[in-house]
Amino acid sequence: MSTAAAAPRGQSKITDSHYDALEARDPAQRERDMLAALPALIRRAQGTPAGAERLGRVDAAAITTRQAFAHLPVLRKTELHQRQQAHRAATPWDPLGGCSAIGWRGMVASQGARRVFQSPGPIYEPEGQGIDPFRMARAIWAAGFRAGDLIHCSFSYHLTPAGAMMEGGAHAIGCTTFAGGVGNTELQLQAIIDLRPHGYIGTPSFLKILVEKAAEAHQSIGSISKALVSGEAFPPSLRDWLHERGIDGYQAYATADVGLIAYETVAREGLVVDEGVLLEIVRPGTDDPVPEGEVGEVVVTVLNTDYPLLRFGTGDLSAVLPGRCPSGRTQARIKGWMGRADQTTKVRGMLVHPSQVADIARRHAEIVRARVVVEGEMASDRLTFKAEVHARPEGLVDAIATSVRDVTKLRAEVVLAAPGSLPNDGKVIEDARSYK
Numbered sequence: 306m307s308t309a310a311a312a313p314r315g316q317s318k319i320t321d322s323h324y325d326a327l328e329a330r331d332p333a334q335r336e337r338d339m340l341a342a343l344p345a346l347i348r349r350a351q352g353t354p355a356g357a358e359r360l361g362r363v364d365a366a367a368i369t370t371r372q373a374f375a376h377l378p379v380l381r382k383t384e385l386h387q388r389q390q391a392h393r394a395a396t397p398w399d400p401l402g403g404c405s406a407i408g409w410r411g412m413v414a415s416q417g418a419r420r421v422f423q424s425p426g427p428i429y430e431p432e433g434q435g436i437d438p439f440r441m442a443r444a445i446w447a448a449g450f451r452a453g454d455l456i457h458c459s460f461s462y463h464l465t466p467a468g469a470m471m472e473g474g475a476h477a478i479g480c481t482t483f484a485g486g487v488g489n490t491e492l493q494l495q496a497i498i499d500l501r502p503h504g505y506i507g508t509p510s511f512l513k514i515l516v517e518k519a520a521e522a523h524q525s526i527g528s529i530s531k532a533l534v535s536g537e538a539f540p541p542s543l544r545d546w547l548h549e550r551g552i553d554g555y556q557a558y559a560t561a562d563v564g565l566i567a568y569e570t571v572a573r574e575g576l577v578v579d580e581g582v583l584l585e586i587v588r589p590g591t592d593d594p595v596p597e598g599e600v601g602e603v604v605v606t607v608l609n610t611d612y613p614l615l616r617f618g619t620g621d622l623s624a625v626l627p628g629r630c631p632s633g634r635t636q637a638r639i640k641g642w643m644g645r646a647d648q649t650t651k652v653r654g655m656l657v658h659p660s661q662v663a664d665i666a667r668r669h670a671e672i673v674r675a676r677v678v679v680e681g682e683m684a685s686d687r688l689t690f691k692a693e694v695h696a697r698p699e700g701l702v703d704a705i706a707t708s709v710r711d712v713t714k715l716r717a718e719v720v721l722a723a724p725g726s727l728p729n730d731g732k733v734i735e736d737a738r739s740y741k
Contacts, residue, residue, distance in 0.1 A: 322632065322633065323632075323633065323634065324442065324443045324446040324447070325580075327580045328443075328577075328580065328633075328634045328635070328636065329633055329634065329635055330635055331635070332635050332636075335580075335635070335636065339583050339608070340369050340370065340371070340374075341369070342608050343365075343368050343369065343374060343583075343606075344365040344366050344368060344369065345365075345610075346606070346608060346610065346613055346615065347360060347363060347365035347368055347377075347613075347615065348365045349406055349610045349613045350406075350613035350615050351363070351365065352406060353403055353404055353405065353406055353413075353414070353613070354392075354399070354403030354413060355388055355392075355402055355403035355404040356403075356404070356613065356615075358403075359378060359380070360377065360615070363377065371585075371594075374583075374606075374616075375585070375592070375593070375594055377592075377615060377616050378592055378616065379587065379592045379604055379616045379617075379618045380614060380615065380616060380617050380618065381617075381618035381620065382428070382562065382617075382618065382619065382620050383620070383647070385402065385404065385428060385562065385614070385617075386426045386428050388402035388403065388404065389401060389402035389404075389426075389428060389429060390402075398411050398412055398413070399412050399413050400412075400429055401421075401429055401431060404612065404613075404614065405418070405431045405611070405612050406610060406611055406612065406613060407431055407433055407611045407612070408431065409421075417433060417434060417611065418431040418432065418433065418611075419432050419433060419434050419438075420432040420466075420469065422464065422465055422466035422469070422561060423464045423465065424464075424465055424466075424561040424562075428561070428562070430466055430561050430562055430612070431611065431612055432466065432469065433609070433611035433612070435611075436473070436477055437473045437474050437476070437477035438473060438564070438609070438611070439466070439469075439470040439473060439474065439559070439564030439565060440474070440564050440565045440579055440580075440581050440607075441470050441471055441473060441474025441475075441557070441559065441564065441565050442473075442474035442475070442477040442478050443474075443565065443568060443579055443580065444474065444533060444555075444557035444559075444565055444568035444569075444579075445471070445474045445475055445478060445480070445506070445533055446478055447555060447568050447569065447570050447571075447577075447632075448504075448531055448532065448533040448553075448554075448555035448557075448568075448569075449504070449531040449553065449555075450475065450478060450480055450503070450504055450531065450533070451478065451479075451480075452478055452479030452480065453479065453480070453481075454478075454480045454481070454502075454503040454504060455480070455481045455482075455483065455500060455501070455502040455503050455504075456475050456480050456481070456482050456483070456502060456503070456504050456505070456506055457482075457483045457485050457493070457496070457497055457500070457502040457504070457505050457506070457507075457529070458471050458472060458475070458482050458483065458484060458485055458505075458506045458507060459485040459486065459487060459493060459505065459506070459507030459508070459511050459512075459515075460486070460487070460506065460507050460508070460535075460536070461486060461487045462484055462486050463486065463487075465561060466561050467535075467536065467561070468484060468486060470559065470561075470564060471506045471533075472484070474565075475506070483496060483500060483502060485507070487511070490514060490515070490518060491518075493515065494515055494518055494519060494522075494524070494526070497515065497519075497526045497528070497529065498519075498524055498525070498526065501528035502528060502529060503528060503529070503530065503531070504529055504530065504531040504532055504533075505529050505531075505532040505533075505552070506532065506533045506534075507532075507534065507536075508534060508535070508536045508537050509532075509534040509537055509538075509539045509543055509547075509554065509556075510537055512532055512534065512547065512552070512554070513543065513546070513547070516547070516550055516552070527551060529551075529552055530551060530552060530553065531552065531553050531554075531555075532547065532552055532553070532554040532555070533554075533555055533556070533557055534554050534555070534556050534557075535556060535557040535558065535559055538642065539554065539556040555568070555569040555570070556568070556569045556576070556641075557569070558576055558639075558641065558642065560619055562612075562614060562617060563582075563605055563607045563609075563614060563617055563619075564579075564607065564609075565579045565581075565582075566578065566579060566582055566584070566603065566605055566619070567579060567582075567584075567638070567639055567641075570630055570632040570634060571632055572630050572631040572632045574626070574630060574631060574638065575626040575630070575638035575639055575640050575641060576638060576639050576640075576641050577630050577632075577634045577636050577637075577638050578636045578637045578638065578639065579636075580636060581607055581608050581609070582605050582606070582607055582608075583605070583606040583607075583608070584603070584604070584605055584625075584637060584639070585604040585605075585606075585616070586599065586600075586601040586602065586603060586604070586623065586624060586625055586639075587601050587602050587604050587618070588601050588602075588663065588733070589601060589602050589622070589646040589647075589648065589659040589663075589731060589732075589733050590646075590658065590659025590660040590661070590662055590663040590733055591659075591660070591663040592616070597625050597627070598624055598625060598626075598627060598729075599624060599729055600622055600623070600624045600643060600729050600730055600731030601622065601623075601624070601646070601731055602618055602619070602620065602621065602622060602646035602731070603618075603619045603621045603622070603623050603639070603646075604616050604617065604618050604619070605617050605619065618646070619646075620645055620646050620647055621642055621643075621644075621645065621646065622642070622643040622644040622645065622646050622730075622731040623639040623640050623641060623642060623643050624639065624640050624643065624729075624731075625637055625638070625639055626638040626639065626640060643730070643731060644730075644731060644732075646659070646731065647659070648732060648733060648734040648735075648736075649734070650677075650679055650734050650736050652679050652686050652688055652713075652715055653686050653715060655713060655714055655715055657677060657679075657713050657715070657734060659733045659734060661712050661713055662675055662676065662677055662733045662734065663733070664712050665690070665705070665708045665709055665712050665713075666692070668708045669692075669694075669701070669704065669705055669708065671692075671694040671695060671696045671697070671698065671701060672692045672693070672694055672705075673692075673693040673694060673695055673724045674692075674693040674724070674727055675690065675691065675692045675693070675733065676690075676691050676727055676732055676733050676734065676735055677689070677690055677691075677717070677733065677734045677735070678691060678735045678737055679734070679735065679736050679737060679738055680737045680738060681738055686738065687718070688709075688713075688715055688716065688717035688718070689717060689718045689719075689720055690705060690706070690709050690717045690718070690719045690720070691720045691722055691727060692705060692719065692720070692721055692722065693722050693723065693724045693725065693726060693727055694721050694722070694724075695724055697721060701721070702719045702721065705719045706718075706719045
């Protein structure tokens with residue numbers, strides 16, 4: 306059975322506000338528990354074809370600290386897509402790229418998958434047999450849903466896992482669900498009027514459409530008083546708009562590959578990281594964790610032995626917030642979605658990648674942090690390499706300019722800056738060109 310299954314809520318005094326006692330664990334104990342689980346998870350991954358290739362030389366028993374774990378390579382979503390494509394061409398009996406420890410008859414992992422989904426790419430994701438394998442119950446609970454509630458779920462039940470992900474979490478709590486799916490606005494609105502659900506799960510934009518359509522038709526959907534939204538940005542303006550109409554909306558950050566990553570609480574101060582997630586923020590284009598508070602790429606490891614994606618790079622930018630959540634949850638918090646980490650940009654016909662910026666910085670010990678700024682108009686680009694440095698020896702500017710030219714095949718002006726002076730926005734490539 307998958308270790309991704311949600312823990313039972315238990316009967317502790319805190320369950321009125323928390324899904325289970327894990328949410329109030331001593332942070333040091335949580336860290337010990339997470340790190341203690343890594344060796345077994347690594348060995349499980351090494352038992353898959355992809356894991357054997359990527360991690361075959363790793364001594365799993367030695368990976369018991371954050372520092373040791375950070376030496377393992379990040380598996381980015383683009384690489385997962387490429388692995389699946391290549392694996393299907395070479396070994397068509399394993400369409401999951403050799404990354405899954407479960408599957409069905411004919412695969413290397415010949416059993417254990419309950420369902421399989423397709424996300425854009427295409428990328429295929431297996432679902433295990435455990436209760437709430439995507440661990441969505443914690444976010445649904447934090448949004449105010451309780452056993453006995455009827456939930457109208459308007460996420461897709463076709464191809465992609467979103468509908469099933471949410472439904473598994475709702476059922477783990479004890480909720481009843483209506484599988485609305487996407488589209489068919491009039492039929493979904495009629496179902497809400499007839500069934501009077503207590504809450505909604507889906508995209509925030511579709512909830513807004515439903516509220517507006519009901520108002521236009523002078524029909525009441527006032528039974529919906531709470532919502533968990535995901536899949537899109539949920540700006541404060543829309544949150545307040547819904548609240549004015551009697552609906553308290555909360556957001557969840559999840560992906561089809563790893564399930565729930567973080568969720569909003571009544572404190573509304575960032576998103577609390579899920580209890581089953583070991584989270585890192587790394588510098589875009591590298592595998593290296595950044596200092597706490599610095600914006601970088603969200604990298605997650607889920608304690609899921611069915612689909613052991615170690616150090617999975619989501620491609621999303623965020624940052625860890627200091628302190629603890631006022632809701633009493635002691636897990637780390639992130640700011641939420643802050644953009645995309647893959648900032649690859651074409652300059653004078655050449656692609657410039659975040660990994661190239663990192664490569665240039667590694668060539669010069671004086672560089673603390675760097676970013677490339679592209680300015681001008683298309684076809685007349687100006688490239689500037691800005692570097693925070695802790696020392697300025699003679700010849701450094703010329704040496705960096707040579708490195709830029711060697712790595713990117715482009716000429717650039719080099720500007721040196723004091724440590725901490727570049728914006729903390731996660732960008733290593735800033736495209737400031739005019740596209741008029």
